[in-house]
Each structure stands twice: as C-alpha cells, then as structure tokens.
Amino acid sequence: MPIYMDRHDLPGVTAKDVAKAHQEDLKIQDQYGCRAITYWFDEERQTAFCLIEAPDKGAVKAMHEHAHGLIPHQIIEVNNQVVESFLGRIEDRHVEDQKEPFIENESAFRSILATNIKYSKGKHQCLNKQEFILSQRRHHAIVSKMIERYKGRIAEYNEQCTLCSFVSASQAFTCAIEIRNSFVGNNRQNDKPVSVQLGICAGSPIAQSGDFFGNTIQQARNMCYMSERNQITMSSGVADHCRKNNISSFEKENVVILKRSEESFIEQLFHTMEKSCKKEGFKLDKLATELGVSKSQLYRKIVALMHLSPNDFIKEYRLSKALKMMEKQECSISEIAYETGFSSPSYFSKCFKERFGILPSLFINACESGEE
Structure with missing residues (x-):
C-alpha cells in the first residue's frame, strides 16, 4: 500500500494539540484502511507533517476530517526509506506511559548540505581509472566522517552529488567547513589536487514542487554546482539561522551567501x-x-x-x-x-x-x- 505525507498549516496550535489529533487518527484509522505511522510538528513555523499508509489520498483526507477536522493542505506520495534517510525516523517514539499521548515536538524542517568533487581543469589533471576511483572514495570517507561528527545523515550518495541532512543549519555549516578544510589539507600532499564544492539550503519536506524536499534538494544541488573550488554557497535563510545561533565564522570564510x-x-x-x-x-x-x-x-x-x-x-x-x-x-x-x-x-x-x-x-x- 502507498505511503503518503501530508502538510497541515496550524496557526495557534500546540504540540499537545497535535499529539491528541494523532491519537484520534489512531483510533479510527482502520475504518479508512489507513495506518497513521507518525508525525512531526514544527512549533516555530506552526506546521505538522503526518506519515500515513493509505489506499489513496482521499482516504488520508477522510480519516483526518472524521478524526479531528484538521484537513491537510497538501498530500504527496513518498518512499519510506527516503523519508527515513532525511528525517531519521519513520515511527512514533516509544513512551513508557501508554496512557499519555505521544507528544512529538520535533520539526521536519531540515538543512540540506550538497557536496561534490571539483576537478582541476587542464591537460595536467587527467586521471586514470584508479586515481578517479580513489578520489571518489576519499570524498566519501571525509564526508562520512564529518557527517557522523556533526550528527547529520547521508541521505543520497553518488558520483554526481552527496546530499546530507541536518536538523540544525549551524551543524550543516560547521560540517561543511570541516569537509572543506580536510580537502585543503589533503591537497597539500597530493600532486593532483582535488577540490570540493559545497551548497547549503534549508526547507520543509513538502513545498511548492510536490516532491519530497524537492525545492530544497534542488537548490542545495544548484548552490553546490555553482560553487568555486573549496567554496561554500548558502541560502540567506541558512545564514540567518547561523547568525541567530551566534555562528559568525562564515563572515570570514570562503563562503558566498545568496540574496533571496x-x-x-x-x-x-x-x-x-x-x-x-x-x-x-x-x-x-x-x-x-x-x-x-x-x-x-x-x-x-x-x-x-x-x-x-x-x-x-x-x-x-x-x-x-x-x-x-x-x-x-x-x-x-x-x-x-x-x-x-x-x-x-x-x-x-x-x-x-x-x-x-x-x-x-x-x-x-x-x-x-x-x-x-
């Protein structure tokens, strides 16, 4: 059966209100052939996202309408594994007291770091097959190490671009700095230097595109693509978040902050x-x-x-x-x-x-x- 994610815009609603609504979904889900798997609530942005197994979008809407009347503003079909790779969980957290509703106050808003290798131009930089493979492995090893250190998740990996998901924009930026510095350090000992491009954007899982994190992923990729060697390009929203958290080092680093x-x-x-x-x-x-x-x-x-x-x-x-x-x-x-x-x-x-x-x-x- 398909898995859907929906978005609710809920001004004035609390985490406890959303938890109660989720409990009401669980009580009647069988009537609509649904399974209310879990949800995320973003108190700052007053939005909730529900993950539901259902026969179709109509069943999702009908279940919500009957349970509590909070009809979703948007519903998209998603892949469970992709959701987990970006958000980190696809089930409700365990609670000791089953009499109390599961209150989830975790936002689904994520900062997406895109990183890729940038090879030097020119005839002197022609790599053989083994050198190319080693450069890709080195990139993956450095990124994996830094992602673990800064509590991120590798959501997608291929030769074109690696996408990493972070709860915090400041963690994404600090991780990007460490990845960049690792490449700069390695290049001092390499006669065929390989640089890195990095882009950071932030957003919610459902937006205008109708794809899961579609706009955010595409913008992060675009920013990565347009970055110079060992440069970090970030959205204005990510920069604002870093400033709020007193992280001002990007003002001194090789970082480009885009205007809206x-x-x-x-x-x-x-x-x-x-x-x-x-x-x-x-x-x-x-x-x-x-x-x-x-x-x-x-x-x-x-x-x-x-x-x-x-x-x-x-x-x-x-x-x-x-x-x-x-x-x-x-x-x-x-x-x-x-x-x-x-x-x-x-x-x-x-x-x-x-x-x-x-x-x-x-x-x-x-x-x-x-x-x-």
Whole structure:
C-alpha cells in the first residue's frame, strides 16, 4: 500500500494539540484502511507533517476530517526509506506511559548540505581509472566522517552529488567547513589536487514542487554546482539561522551567501536549462528571453553568480547532465553526447575530460566495475 505525507498549516496550535489529533487518527484509522505511522510538528513555523499508509489520498483526507477536522493542505506520495534517510525516523517514539499521548515536538524542517568533487581543469589533471576511483572514495570517507561528527545523515550518495541532512543549519555549516578544510589539507600532499564544492539550503519536506524536499534538494544541488573550488554557497535563510545561533565564522570564510533575489534567479535559470539543455545550438538569446532579461543582464548575472561566461555555464550544465546519464549506464557515449546538446562525441569527450579529469570511457568503465 502507498505511503503518503501530508502538510497541515496550524496557526495557534500546540504540540499537545497535535499529539491528541494523532491519537484520534489512531483510533479510527482502520475504518479508512489507513495506518497513521507518525508525525512531526514544527512549533516555530506552526506546521505538522503526518506519515500515513493509505489506499489513496482521499482516504488520508477522510480519516483526518472524521478524526479531528484538521484537513491537510497538501498530500504527496513518498518512499519510506527516503523519508527515513532525511528525517531519521519513520515511527512514533516509544513512551513508557501508554496512557499519555505521544507528544512529538520535533520539526521536519531540515538543512540540506550538497557536496561534490571539483576537478582541476587542464591537460595536467587527467586521471586514470584508479586515481578517479580513489578520489571518489576519499570524498566519501571525509564526508562520512564529518557527517557522523556533526550528527547529520547521508541521505543520497553518488558520483554526481552527496546530499546530507541536518536538523540544525549551524551543524550543516560547521560540517561543511570541516569537509572543506580536510580537502585543503589533503591537497597539500597530493600532486593532483582535488577540490570540493559545497551548497547549503534549508526547507520543509513538502513545498511548492510536490516532491519530497524537492525545492530544497534542488537548490542545495544548484548552490553546490555553482560553487568555486573549496567554496561554500548558502541560502540567506541558512545564514540567518547561523547568525541567530551566534555562528559568525562564515563572515570570514570562503563562503558566498545568496540574496533571496539571487536564489529566485538561480531557481529559474536551472529550471530553464533543464528544459532546454538538450537542444544543440541553444543560444543565449533564447535563454535570456525565457528568463525575461536582456542578453547583457543575463551575462552579468551569470558571471557574478557562477564565475563563468554564459556559454561556459551552458557547457558545464550539459556535462553535469551527461555525468548523471553515464551513472545510469543506459546509453552509449555517442547517445549521451547528442542527448545533452554536444555537436559531436569527440568534442564531448574532450570537454568531459577537462571538467572531470577522466575520459568518459574510463568513467563508465569505473562505474561498471563496481569499484567506485
């Protein structure tokens, strides 16, 4: 049976009120073929999120309406394992006194840290298969160690990007600093330096996109993608949280804090690229028109935010998409080259090696070997 998560906006409601509502759900859940698994309540933002096994969304809504009248504002289907990887639990906590309702005052709001390897450009940085595999392992080892130290969770891991979930934005930021410092220290002893990119964004599990943490995950990935070598890019909301917790070290570090207007532009930019990057010869004029800015404005914005010319940004974005496709091992190199908008497989291979430090054929071979 499907698993659903719903969102309730509950101004003026207390944690005890939500606990009682959850108890009422449990009393009548069988009547609707449902199982009210657990919930999260965010007192600061006055929102609650319920995790429910049910035949369909209608049953979820009907159960809530009958039990207590608190009808959800949004319902999405979710994967239990994914929910656990980001939120840390998928059941009610154990209570000694079963006569008392389970009162959950844990927020489902999370800070998402995205981290990825950034290879140096240039012919001197070409890696063989074993060097590439070792660089990936080193990245995973450093991230795993720091995530455990700062009480985070690795929610998703692949060659493209590692996503980590934290209850606290300040923990996410401090962890990012430690990951960055570890890479800087390792590079002093490595003749083929490998840098790291980091992005941090925060949000609730259900927002406008209708996907579980969809907007937050995508923004964290975008911020990671646009970061320079050993740079941390964070949203304005994460920075505000750090300031509230008297963590001001990001003012002195290699950290970029985005304004809300910049976050909105980046979201638009990457959404447009997702739709258009497959088109060979996709021009800046078309991109500017779809974003509603002039060509000169587009140039200035992309250079300021990405430290790349718009043409280089388009190429980098296409290479990133190609990397994802190669991880799936469903298409040939030629098919991937044309699918992502490159004019020829040979030009694609040249660009891929410059960006990731390894030839596409060796990358696919490393994925197929299962050694990465």
